[in-house]
Amino acid sequence: MASTPLIRVQDLTKHFYIPTGFLGRKNIIVKAVDGVSFDIEAGETLGMVGESGCGKSTTGRAVLQLHKPTSGRVFFNDKDLTTASAEELRVLRTKFQMVFQDPYASLNPRHSVGAIIAEPLVIHGIMSGSELQDRVTELLELVGLNPAYRNRFPHEFSGGQRQRIMIARALSVKPDFIVCDEPISALDVSIQAQVVNLLQELQEKLGVAYLFIAHDLSMVKHISHRVAVMYLGKMVELATRKDLFDNPIHPYTQSLTSAVPIPNPKLERRRQRIILKGEPPSPANPPSGCVFHPRCPIAKEICKLEAPPFAALSVQCGHFAACHFAESQIENKITKDAPIY
Amino acid sequence: MADNPTLHGADSRLEEKVTFKEQAAFVGRLLWRDRTGIIGILIFISIVFAAVFADGLTAYEPLDQDLSASKLPPAWEEGGAPEHPLGTDNLGRDMLSRLIYGARVSLGVSFFGALIAAAIGVFLGATAAYVGGRLDDLIMAPVNLVLSLPYLLFVVFVASVLGKSLLNVILIFGITNSPIFARVTRGEVLRIRESAYVESAMSAGARWWRVLLIHIMPNLVGPLVTLISFQISAMIFYEAGLGFIGLSVPPTIPSWGNMLAEGRKYIASYPWLTTWPGLAIVYTSLGMNLLGDWLRDISDPRVRRARR
């Protein structure tokens, strides 16, 4: 029963060219995303984690063609978005939307909240008049806001409420897929829970798929079905949530999971931490071979010379890792207890 | 028990509808905080009033000469006459009437000049910023060139080419002041173009004209209104300057600049001829400046976040 996945990304690459040097002659190439491939099924949440500079936000934007990819393909329901014409793409935008990171900057301060939510419908000419107003009411209620606030302006709402407004706007055109780019990082803990619960309810009710991009590993674990880990423009591991956290294969994933604080003092005292040395390198100047090798605790000669393929593990279905020693890692894993937590 | 908030947010601040009374009260509070703004608004209203109702306010026509009553000092001085409260000029024309009619020229020239400058400048600046690339360089090069020229010389040059008329003065100011509008608009559009809400509009499928007109333009209103106020204030001075060297409107039309020019010869013996237009210029310019300052303060989003 293999149906085509909703989103199929193949070898997605996005390089930025920054002019430098005298008169801007030379270009520095920033390899923000460097050959990333993954699928997203209808109705599922793929979480994408990584630290600053890993390229996760750029990936999200490149999938939606907000950045034109340098190379690679993005298929939405088998339609190749990278070769679609501008008009085709524009019309398709009703099927996929984005929720942005900063709730304070993502809403036009001069537009009323009702207008902001209705905008995608107006742009695509889907509804107007009283039908439009009814839909706005419906959307406000869906995200848990009082519909009477439709004429208010963004600055009158709190961060969590603004984020809900953005979600309502994204939902207005009934998309199949929403890219959530760090939707909760700017919010307080108790409000983060409100927004995440809302996103999950909406997924259950409407069957929307999410690409949930965040740096908070615990939250990503909570909301995702599958999780992808990014480092310096490359995807280093991809697995179901259970597999990734029970059996992290890639050394970066292991150190990431060991670095995340857990609200349990007794556990925290016992934990073995894998502390990486050094700092993440700049995507303008990535290391040779495997991009993680300078900081990797198990790096060998081959890691400097050859970039490892992002390959499926033989032993665990649907679990991919980009490490020359992936197979041997998993042999160790399955027999020993995980020391991390 | 205190006000129990709604299920969806403890924002007891958000009532259902903002009434007009509330909005007016809000503006009132903004004015009160910044009392110089009140002064600016009052000055502005008084000048507009004078210009519009000049016919009703004055007892004399500005061109009526009465040589028998020439060079009279103001009414409170020795030799003054109560019918001419501010005195008369060398041709016996009533100073007060000329002053009030002169407001028309000053306001007309500076308002329309500023509007034309804004229209040209905003168009150029927005196009340069939005399209970017070579077009940006192409547009901004002459703009920056004009900005680097000494302003008054440039104006004088253009004026001497075009000749003296009310329309020409307005055009001159419109053209020569457009570069500053172009620069400011370009900067603002560049900034707004990178903002998250513009990205959000594009990801929703908005076409370029929608982004420009519906998202970018409304956010330009604040800085533009402020700039227009300051430019109006400046143009009042420039008109005076032009009038002083005889390049403003023809002498048949009373303008404060012309009055300054005519009164120059008599400055030692009858200083009133230049004092009144001078004070009028300062008064109006100051008012526009205060108004501009206040507008700039209230368009600052931190101030607008004030609670109702």
Next chain:
Amino acid sequence: MPPILEVKNLVTKFHAIDGIVNAVNGVTFTLEEGETLAIVGESGSGKSVSMMSILGLLPSPPAKIEGGEAIFHSEKGAVDLLKLPYDEISNVRGGRIGFIFQDPGTSLNPILTVGEQITESLTRHLGLDSQQARRRAIDLLADVGIPDPELRFSAYPFQLSGGMRQRVMIAIAVACSPSIVIADEPTTALDVTIQAQIVSLFKELRKRMGVSTIWITHDLGLVAGLADRVLVMYAGRIMESALVDDLYENPQHPYTVGLLGALPRLDTDETRRLVSIDGTPPDSTIPIQHCPFAWRCPHAFERCWREIPDLMDVEKNHQAACFAVSGKGG
């Protein structure tokens, strides 16, 4: 042995254009010598403002400390920090009490080299001459784990990464061997793997120097791994005070319970819904005469709306500002 810092009834308000912001509404706590106290709260809880009030770091209009005392017990005797004039409090700051700021990007002076910023503190508080100060600064840079400290001494902040800059901030804070270090969200702006490095550095320094610490954060995971005791703040007041194990195993105040329930956890596999606390924190410009959490509290009853609860004993070394729970305990 008396506690090294005793804060009683601290009240700080901001006199702003639109009204008076009641940022800190009567905060009382102590810091024992050698312990690490974590102050946890969300934005607007008053956690940063209270610490900055103690060290005179708030611009004075609009901030005004309207009450309370902050007794610092140093070798020189006890002194109320809130009553010190400007030049004396700036002697204490950096010298006997170090402060680590949140965002190293904006807290380091961009036009001074890293070395200059450390030696500034050394020459001012320890009276070292420039040679001695330079040598000590380089040692400090090495202590905080900065590679090539002699080179980095002459580097400017923009030449360093976020993690490095925070290490420099730590170096500045501990340069004069202070008795207390106050760290205000020092790792919030950092990636999680860098955060782990900084926390590990901090623990090592703490062990070596025996310094008493106050760590301000919103991250309850971080607190579990760092603190000996925890204060939970909300709306400018302390809601709960407990030893770290007790707080996580037996949280009393409904706010703390809600906060812990809202956290997703890496160590459990359950797919429960996160507990979300409905509503938002109260408007700090409106003074209230009842429990500030009452609007959002599932246990609020009639008394909660009439009086403001003080911190009351629930168990040994465990207090909560709540009428609903203070009946319990043993």
